[in-house]
Amino acid sequence: MTITTTDTPKRRIDVTRPVLWLFAAFMIVLIVLPLSWLVVFAFTDKARRPTLQNFVTLFTDPAFLDPLLTTAIIATTSAVICCLVAAPIGWLVSRTDMPGRQTIRALLTASFVTPPFLGAVAWELLAAPNSGMLNQLYRYLTGAEDPLFDIYSLTGLIFVISCYTFPFVFVLVANALDNMPGELEDASAILGGKAWTTARRVTIPLALPALVAGALIAFLQAMTLFGSPAILALPAGFHTMTTKIWSLFQYPPKLELAAAAAVPLLLLTMLLLQGQKFLLGRRGFSVVGGKYGAPRPIEMGGWRWAALAFCLLVLLNPVFLPYFALLNAAFSPNATTLVTPSTATLHNIVFVFTELSSTQLALKNTVILGASTATVGTILALVVAYVTTRRVIASHRLLGFLATAPVAVPGIVLGVGLFLSYTRPPFVLYGTLWILLLAFLTINLPSAYQQLQAAFATIHPELEDASRILGATRLQALRQITAPLLRTGVIATWCFIFIGVMRELSAAIVLFTSQTKVLSVLIYDLNESGDLAAISVLGIAMLVITFAVVLAVNRIPMFGGGAGARLRNS
Amino acid sequence: MKGRRLSRRDVLQGSVALAAGTVFASPARAQAPEPVAVTPALVEAAKKEGKLIYYSSMDLPVGEKLGKAFEAAFPGITIQIERSGSERLFQRIDQEFASNIRAADIVNSSDASHFISWKKNGWLMPLVPEDVAKHFPESYRDPDGMFATSRVWLSSIAYNTNLVKPEDAPKSFADLLDPKWAGKMVKGHPAYSGTIMTATFQMVRELGWEYMEKLARQRVMQVQSSTDPPKKLSLGERAVMADGNEYGIVLLKEAGQPVEPVYPTEGTPTISGPTGIFKTAPHPNAAKLFQAWLHTRETQQFFVDFTAQYSVHAQVQSKPGRRKISDIKLMKEDAEGVEKMAEEIKTRYARLFRV
Numbered sequence A: 001m002t003i004t005t006t007d008t009p010k011r012r013i014d015v016t017r018p019v020l021w022l023f024a025a026f027m028i029v030l031i032v033l034p035l036s037w038l039v040v041f042a043f044t045d046k047a048r049r050p051t052l053q054n055f056v057t058l059f060t061d062p063a064f065l066d067p068l069l070t071t072a073i074i075a076t077t078s079a080v081i082c083c084l085v086a087a088p089i090g091w092l093v094s095r096t097d098m099p100g101r102q103t104i105r106a107l108l109t110a111s112f113v114t115p116p117f118l119g120a121v122a123w124e125l126l127a128a129p130n131s132g133m134l135n136q137l138y139r140y141l142t143g144a145e146d147p148l149f150d151i152y153s154l155t156g157l158i159f160v161i162s163c164y165t166f167p168f169v170f171v172l173v174a175n176a177l178d179n180m181p182g183e184l185e186d187a188s189a190i191l192g193g194k195a196w197t198t199a200r201r202v203t204i205p206l207a208l209p210a211l212v213a214g215a216l217i218a219f220l221q222a223m224t225l226f227g228s229p230a231i232l233a234l235p236a237g238f239h240t241m242t243t244k245i246w247s248l249f250q251y252p253p254k255l256e257l258a259a260a261a262a263v264p265l266l267l268l269t270m271l272l273l274q275g276q277k278f279l280l281g282r283r284g285f286s287v288v289g290g291k292y293g294a295p296r297p298i299e300m301g302g303w304r305w306a307a308l309a310f311c312l313l314v315l316l317n318p319v320f321l322p323y324f325a326l327l328n329a330a331f332s333p334n335a336t337t338l339v340t341p342s343t344a345t346l347h348n349i350v351f352v353f354t355e356l357s358s359t360q361l362a363l364k365n366t367v368i369l370g371a372s373t374a375t376v377g378t379i380l381a382l383v384v385a386y387v388t389t390r391r392v393i394a395s396h397r398l399l400g401f402l403a404t405a406p407v408a409v410p411g412i413v414l415g416v417g418l419f420l421s422y423t424r425p426p427f428v429l430y431g432t433l434w435i436l437l438l439a440f441l442t443i444n445l446p447s448a449y450q451q452l453q454a455a456f457a458t459i460h461p462e463l464e465d466a467s468r469i470l471g472a473t474r475l476q477a478l479r480q481i482t483a484p485l486l487r488t489g490v491i492a493t494w495c496f497i498f499i500g501v502m503r504e505l506s507a508a509i510v511l512f513t514s515q516t517k518v519l520s521v522l523i524y525d526l527n528e529s530g531d532l533a534a535i536s537v538l539g540i541a542m543l544v545i546t547f548a549v550v551l552a553v554n555r556i557p558m559f560g561g562g563a564g565a566r567l568r569n570s
Numbered sequence B: 001m002k003g004r005r006l007s008r009r010d011v012l013q014g015s016v017a018l019a020a021g022t023v024f025a026s027p028a029r030a031q032a033p034e035p036v037a038v039t040p041a042l043v044e045a046a047k048k049e050g051k052l053i054y055y056s057s058m059d060l061p062v063g064e065k066l067g068k069a070f071e072a073a074f075p076g077i078t079i080q081i082e083r084s085g086s087e088r089l090f091q092r093i094d095q096e097f098a099s100n101i102r103a104a105d106i107v108n109s110s111d112a113s114h115f116i117s118w119k120k121n122g123w124l125m126p127l128v129p130e131d132v133a134k135h136f137p138e139s140y141r142d143p144d145g146m147f148a149t150s151r152v153w154l155s156s157i158a159y160n161t162n163l164v165k166p167e168d169a170p171k172s173f174a175d176l177l178d179p180k181w182a183g184k185m186v187k188g189h190p191a192y193s194g195t196i197m198t199a200t201f202q203m204v205r206e207l208g209w210e211y212m213e214k215l216a217r218q219r220v221m222q223v224q225s226s227t228d229p230p231k232k233l234s235l236g237e238r239a240v241m242a243d244g245n246e247y248g249i250v251l252l253k254e255a256g257q258p259v260e261p262v263y264p265t266e267g268t269p270t271i272s273g274p275t276g277i278f279k280t281a282p283h284p285n286a287a288k289l290f291q292a293w294l295h296t297r298e299t300q301q302f303f304v305d306f307t308a309q310y311s312v313h314a315q316v317q318s319k320p321g322r323r324k325i326s327d328i329k330l331m332k333e334d335a336e337g338v339e340k341m342a343e344e345i346k347t348r349y350a351r352l353f354r355v
Helices: A016-042 A053-059 A062-095 A101-113 A116-127 A133-142 A154-163 A166-178 A182-190 A195-224 A227-236 A241-247 A255-286 A303-331 A347-355 A359-390 A396-408 A411-422 A433-457 A461-469 A474-503 A519-528 A532-555 B008-023 B040-049 B060-073 B086-098 B113-121 B130-135 B194-207 B209-216 B228-235 B246-254 B284-294 B297-307 B335-353
Strands: B051-056 B078-083 B106-108 B147-154 B157-160 B185-187 B259-262 B270-278
Touching: A016 A255, A016 A359, A016 A396, A016 A411, A016 A433, A053 A062, A053 A255, A062 A101, A062 A154, A062 A166, A062 A195, A062 A241, A062 A303, A101 A166, A101 A303, A101 A474, A101 A532, A116 A133, A116 A154, A116 A227, A116 A303, A116 A519, A116 A532, A133 A303, A154 A195, A154 A227, A154 A303, A166 A195, A182 A195, A195 A255, A195 A411, A227 A241, A227 A519, A241 A255, A241 A411, A255 A396, A255 A411, A303 A347, A303 A532, A347 A532, A347 B060, A359 A396, A359 A433, A359 A461, A359 A474, A359 A519, A359 A532, A396 A433, A411 A433, A433 A474, A461 A474, A474 A519, A474 A532, A519 A532, B040 B051, B040 B284, B051 B060, B051 B086, B051 B284, B060 B078, B060 B284, B060 B297, B086 B113, B086 B194, B106 B284, B113 B270, B113 B335, B130 B297, B147 B246, B147 B297, B157 B228, B185 B228, B194 B209, B194 B270, B194 B335, B209 B335, B228 B246, B228 B259, B246 B259, B270 B284, B284 B297
Parallel strands: B051 B078, B051 B106
Antiparallel strands: B106 B270, B147 B270, B157 B259
16 A cells, blocks of 8 residues: 555645756756757758758768768667677676676776777777787787788777777676566476576566667767777778767857757667667566565586686686776886886876876866766656656656756767857857756766666665654655665765766867867877877776766765665766 | 078078067058067066967877966966867867867967958957067067067978888989878878968979879878877888978987987978967967067077977077078978968869878
8 A cells, every 4th residue: 555645745835846847957968958059950951941952961961971881880880899798798697606796897897987989099099000018929920921810990990989888788688587487487398498498488578678678879979979989990991970079069150960960870779779768668567566586696616617717717808808908008118119117117107197287177177077967967857757757746757867868868969969069159158168068967967867766776665655644744755764874876876977977088089179178188189299198197097087986986985885885877 | 493501690690680670660560569578577567367368289298388387487387288189179160169169269270371361350359478589580570569479490301210211212302202101101181280371382383283182192101290200200100201390209209219300401391480479379478478478588498498389589509509590492482372271272282192
């Protein structure tokens, strides 16, 4: 029996309602304004007269169609690779007795902290066809002329994108397998199903929706990334959609074309998300009800070590090799020469922290933006999640939709939209940190909202209702009952947004100015001038800051210190 | 047409004539403002502002060292260098001005044609440093005192000496079209770098677009900044640099890296980097001080010595052991020409090189 919260007491004046409406209004401005300007620019000419000419120009120009095709190839192959790699690892970590399962899981989660553009630079150090360390090693060992890998190629780009996208798929699959009722597999075994039959008839069908959802997320990630293609595709002589959109900002900027070029990305994303919703919606059948037993780990016998070796081999690519290359470059006089104790130098570190005049500003801006976006974003997501799970106001559905909608807006598209919105009255925010705050907030809101909504869903409203029946106001009930139960989820969300801000490049690259530079943009700038050693130092500093902040936030007593935040990427 | 040699004698003659011109200034030429020296009053006013924001495309280590020298000369003023490719900076300055953001105090561009646009827009503040008035040839300073050429450098060919034997090295731009260099070259991008924009203009004028078309078929590794090809060369990532900063090569060679510049027989593209102050500078006195300081003989000499670039200051000597600019066959500069053709260069280049 449940008392629904729609029966709010009518005697008392509830201040929460106007506040909630204010939040709703804010969300509408946040998301609707940039998208409207985007559409206006896409469908008008310089004098703002309606026209379809922008689309005609784009779709008759091979210089635009080629990147569209390239992007489709990259996104599809990356999604397939991510699933092929992430599914077995997810299964091994979640369902078997493989040694070091927890370490593998932690390392994969940590690889999520690595910004993809930093990974791309690290792979330049490793696999540039001639100077790359792996290619040097290969030539040294075999005496071959040709390189083993060429990272400046379509395959190279797909490889690097997959390295930093498959953790998303992994987390989805591993979580799905974690939550799968063990009884169903047991039932299959009791009925005489052999291990393979059980896997084929029970486990795989139950995990499939998560895998497909993961594939879609991987597809969207690969399609909308800006940093990796800008770093690896341009030297190879080809564009992707995101680098093409960005090149339209070159002087004289063609904002109408940039807006129009963003429209296909936007439509495709929306279409795919509809598909994902359809597939995830079908997952409902697996929820049978009642309490489930934990799934039985599968005993792998002698294969345990082979499985571990496989996981470690995969982890070489996003974690071990890139960090080794970055550390080496940070202390090396020449970015791709192996450091020895006699050649190790602190010159790069001294340069970055004492000579490079943008370091301090970028560090300051990034930390300010990271902390404020995480705080505002968590509060916003918390309110929206509360409203939608408890159905506090009539338009809660709309609010939930608005909070999820930015998922359909690729970073660079949002960047273009925000640039168009906030470089003109009534809100002139370009040149301030506010425009970046809005961008980061919008980008991170959907996942933050989903996490907190999931957290709210696990807390039954009857606890709050009991408190309110006993005379507490809505706010008192929230503070005394719900907040303590949500601690872990809130901390995880905060950290997740903070990391999201550190990783973000595609919107920042459109929106920064000299005084509002962030670390990701600085690193990108340094890549364009070829200062790889400085990038390595900054990249390592960035990771140290991220880990320090995440650890510190987890230690704050008022958040229920000690409770380890689980970084979940949804 | 053939390249022009800029000899030290020309420079000296020009500056002597110029010095005479300033001393006995005729009223007709007196439109440019009074020359400004580094005076205690200016230093005081600059220190009150305490900060300078300098947009520049200079190679980062070189630019930051110049900034540190300024900070050391005038303690209490910190300099923030906003480094990016000149074409990128040009676009960003345009975007910032359009949004009423006035962050930049002073700018040094490697595409001299940018100053034509900025001057036309009325964005620049006139200021003639004393040394510019006395020692800079007329062709390297704006008659209205809006900017002066702070540095001159070249975009040359170069090769990695571990990968290419001196006798096999290319001697000319035409040599780069040899199939043996296919997939072995690196070059910068004219939509990012002012140096490459200026160099591309000069190469297209001397060699025609056919040259660029053929070069594009050589599977060139396309980087952005003109500061990057020398670095890719010294890493051994590519064997030959098709364009890029000659000063980067000279500095790397002096540091013991295996690189060697080649001054092509067709002539070497020459780039002037003027500096000018924005009228809307948030730190105008610091900007004036920097402009006056940058063009003194001492700073120019220091700059030439540690950056391996060239100065048009009449009293600056080239560092012993380095090649003199007067010994190199140069391509002629033409900022007006670049201004007219910039858009066409970006479009045609993007079509040929596909990025």
